[in-house]
Amino acid sequence: MHMQNILHIQKKLVPDLVQVMQKRYKILHQILVSGTVGRRTLAANLDLTERTLRSELDILREQGLLETGTTGMTLTESGRRLLEELEPFVKEVFGLSELEEAVRLKFGLRKVVVVPGDSDVSEDAKREIGRAGSRVLSQSLSPGDIVAVMGGTTMARMAAQIKVQAPLTDNWFVPARGGLGESVEYQANTIASELAKRTGARYRMLHVPDHLSEEAYQTIMQEPNVREVVDMIRRARIVVHGIGDAITMARRRKLDADTVRELLKDGALAEAFGYYFDKNGAVIHRMATAGLRLEDIEAAETVIGLAGGRSKGEAIAAVLRFGHDDILVTDEAAAEEALKHG
């Protein structure tokens, strides 16, 4: 645990080092398997543009790793040896990004970010998910966007770390759902306000008590300022949510015994944005509070899921199977686990 691999350290100090290493490794590797190959062919094989490849080749040539002849480029003895020496590290260097790509393909996502570690055992990993999540959210934001956010500890951590260049005077943060029985610092309302405060955006609260009678529910929904927030939720272009284990969430939200029994019977596995899912991603149950509906999830342009820890891998897989998430931010352990159950 303490003898951290130097690659992990380097990733912090020089974040793009690993990517560049990967790129150059791929180039050398491709030349190795090709024997002798020309620049254009190489560019096509590696899906790089001719010019960027050329810059890399110049560097590699400068380092004496490859030679240029009239028929194309070949690895030098030095280059071949380097590739061989690099072999043991390749798995590690490529580990996370390969994981990201694997998860992305398996669940048909637009983007996957995997941070190192396991949130179940490492506070570091949790923080990294928060940081990575906030970065993803920042990148996804366009002027005028309304962002609907859920609650939860991961969401709170994300909110606590977001930073923007310039104040987002043109954006809104709204809670995706009314009160869901969480303690106040992890409620969607709190998170929306924290996000707004830290980014200079505006926000709205949605105060709808849990467990209302149908009649009371209809009444409160007629309230203008509830109506207004719900309308904003309907128009949200971005939705950010955590993913939880069904039973844990049910307990945390103090569902009544009957409901819990029913959830168990139906095979509830995961929870996200107030819905419970079974292992196939089918919706089992809906929390009784106002706000985001499934149609809104489908209408949103970017749905971002945040969750980490090996124990959540299966739940993540279930929610991803539901099929409406676009971006996943998770950690190594959860990603591996999700793949197993995908």
Place this chain on the structure above:
Amino acid sequence: MHMQNILHIQKKLVPDLVQVMQKRYKILHQILVSGTVGRRTLAANLDLTERTLRSELDILREQGLLETGTTGMTLTESGRRLLEELEPFVKEVFGLSELEEAVRLKFGLRKVVVVPGDSDVSEDAKREIGRAGSRVLSQSLSPGDIVAVMGGTTMARMAAQIKVQAPLTDNWFVPARGGLGESVEYQANTIASELAKRTGARYRMLHVPDHLSEEAYQTIMQEPNVREVVDMIRRARIVVHGIGDAITMARRRKLDADTVRELLKDGALAEAFGYYFDKNGAVIHRMATAGLRLEDIEAAETVIGLAGGRSKGEAIAAVLRFGHDDILVTDEAAAEEALKHG
């Protein structure tokens, strides 16, 4: 030997990023020892410009390694931990550049280039010295410059690897000394011609047999084309030479027994540009052939010495003590050894 450290690999694969790593480490380290420090102070301490430092600081802050307060910048817990984790690798990351700086200061040189390895045992290191030497020479060249070169295997390797962007139509390569009894492929004449051929520059040969009588010597020096080359040598702005062990060189050049004995008696240790030096850098003996004199060495703007291998460390130190070299290109083992004897 075979389980190479990944840092060695990275130095080859991503040398640019390793430098960036060094820079960022230095910044973090400086902040650590300063406790809290402002940008300007930091820039002055690290000898960086304010703006470049600032870009780096932004990245490091983005990585959560440092925090910015009203009184200056401080490392975060993350940053301190990173620095601690990095400690075991620092020596290795900085190994060569620290070595370069140490040698540079010890012998008062303008520039020192140290390549990894030991030429005594590694063919790779020899080639790297050649490559590095050719790069240094290219960088030192200005239009119109005359370059005087010596012979030797290291010089030959350098010549074989030099490359230039555009042909040096305005430069001359001349042998620094007439024949010095080396086999033809390592003679200064050959090297000058090879360098010229590979760079598009022009060259002159200097054919002066060894061991001439004083009379014959005076006669040959009156020869117009000898005279002409010697004049060019006098005007050389750059001198490039190898450094040898005195006894080895004496033997290779088949000096007569008397002279060798005399060299030994006088404590000859090193040889460079036809002169023999004792351990204090004092000139013991001069080879009897035409060409470069000590005055010319002093007049030259840039004197570049090339030599590697632990066994040559002491000789290198002796020549550097002579005090007229500006740039040294060597390998790790020789540099370490030279420091011991400096």
Place this chain on the structure above:
DNA sequence: CAGTAGCGGGACGATTAGCGTCCAGCTTCG
């Protein structure tokens, strides 16, 4: 309590590096 030194961060123009793109000249191979 007022003055000041030192702080971070904003701004902006000049410079440069990076990149897409196309072309010339060469070698090799069919």
Place this chain on the structure above:
DNA sequence: CGAAGCTGGACGCTAATCGTCCCGCTACTG
């Protein structure tokens, strides 16, 4: 002998980087 594929050069556009200066603020110090 022609076609294909190769390298390396060239060039203009764009985006990033950098040097430089300035502003407002804070926390000391006298």
